[in-house]
Amino acid sequence: MGVFSIWHWVIVSLFLGISAPVPAVPGAIANTFLALRGLAALPQAEKLIDYAPEAGGPVLYRLPGNACFLRLGGRPGQTEWVRRDERNRIEILVSAPGLAQAGSRFDPEGTAELRLGDQAVAVPVASPGVPTWRFTLEETPALQQALDADEATLRFTAIRAGKPVPEEVLSIAAGNLWQAIQGLESCAIGAEPPGVVGP
Structure with missing residues (x-):
């Protein structure tokens, strides 16, 4: 069975819900298939509130168990998710396949530079795999001020060999994000964030 045939079977199986094993499919592909089916079976997130929906602002979601996260408006070819990590820091996960498509x-x-006003802040960054990166931000008054602006944009500049690389920048539109982050606290304790109407 050729590569095209294997992937054709995987795609068709996803749509048809076929669970029978196929001997010719390598173990790695079979495991990937099982993982994808597992993801499809996960409970659906409850959409709680849009912050500034007319401007494509953040949207607050809650999973069963009060696991809460935000989805940002994003840019074409880029998706961003925000949550609190186990140390209550702000964690932003960015998937940006459009970056590579644009030739960038x-x-x-392991570190990116974020400019907050007139100061540069080193931000830890990890990659589960290109084109996805995870930024971890400490909550500071300077960050709060930067995020409080209606047209806020966070620009992360790659650091290599201890120096910023100006031509490698990942930008995130973050207008109204600080307001939305406050909703994460209410959401996590099971309360309805302000402005949410309904059961």
Whole structure:
């Protein structure tokens, strides 16, 4: 069975819900298929509130168990999710396949530079796999001020060999994000965030 045939079977199986194993499918592909089916079976997130929906602002979601996260408006070819990590820091997960499609790159060595006003802040960044990066932000007054602006944009510059690489920047439209982050606290304790109407 050729590569095209294997992937054709996987795609068809996803749509048809076929669960029978196929001997010719390599173990890695079979495991991937099982993982995708598992993801499809996960409980659906409850959409709670749009912040500034007319401007494509953040949207607050809650999963069963009060696991809460935000989805940002994003840019074409880019998706962003925000949550609180186990240490209550702000964690932003960015998937940006459009970056590579545009012929650009973003390749930090574990750290990115974020400018907050007139100061540069080093931000830890990890990649579960290109084109996805996870930024971890400490909550500071400078960050709060930067996020409080209606047209806020966070610009992360890759750092390699201890120096910023100006041509490698990942930008995130973050207008109204600080307001939305406050909703994460209410959501996580099971309360309805302000402005949510309904059961």
